[in-house]
Amino acid sequence: MKAIASFLYVGYLRPAPGTWGSLAALPVAWGIHQIGGFWLLLNLTVFVFLSGYIATAKVTAGQEDHDPSWIVIDEVAGQWIALFPVSYGAMLMSADITRLWPGWIAAFVLFRLFDIWKPGPIGRADRMGGPMGVMLDDVVAGVFAALGVIVLAAIGHGVML
Template identity: 70%
Template sequence: MNRLAQMTATVAGVGYLRPAPGTWGSLAALPMAWAFHTLGGLPLLALAVVGTFIKGIWATKEMTRGSDDHDPSEIVIDEVAGQFIALLPLSYASWMHGIDILAMWPGWIAAFALFRLFDITKPGPIGRADRRGDALGVMLDDVIAGVFAALGVIILAGLWHGVFEQMLAQ
């Protein structure tokens, strides 16, 4: 097995943690996303999404070559890509408005919880992508789950800042 592909796909071995390797992969993505955002703001985090997606397809193909299992549980690079996407709205708000990204900690919790919810339940297009049975499907279902989670973060932020804060202020 290609050692570099294995290290990439398992995110330096995080995918071997039990139980729930996907959750561990999502948790590992949080400090990585913070580092990318801190070093280069939204543009660097967005570039990390693209790079992770591309590397993930390659690493998944390498790790599953000759195997009947197209999505072994130790492959968690897909969770990292999806979690990065779920955090993009926070990175955008921080980058555009000069807010400390860690000050938006409720958004981090929402992004994590929503991403895990969509990744585990696989509603609609997430499930269809997962059923592709190839490396692209492995990555794509988490990308779509990340988009769903990002939209959820935006909706929750809008409700909190646009509705509930106004109600509390009265």
């Protein structure tokens, strides 16, 4: 279970294990998109969320700390959600996903910003405690980041000028 919760032990890298987890999620998301596009990324994100919830519940059972820093599977799920607009846009336009590199950067930066800052509903989810709080705050941060990616893409493509 530690291998799942730490995303194959990436969570033990220092400093900033959450950032390492988000960085490690990027090439894996690229590979998933290459194999099966947006729909595979979406399905595997659901699988990672559920697996992460179960693994987090098991490794934190009876522990005082419900969210140790080495658990980064939540960052993987959130980072993949932040990449949804990039993956979907590449699929829709039949474009090589690497050509959408500004979206990758925006998704990473915005996700880390929201995950660290924890405004509004992200902070409320984090304060839930337990494995659901561990996973859910990153899911909500991923949704906020994805919305930010969409807005930045609209501005960048002249839709919102």
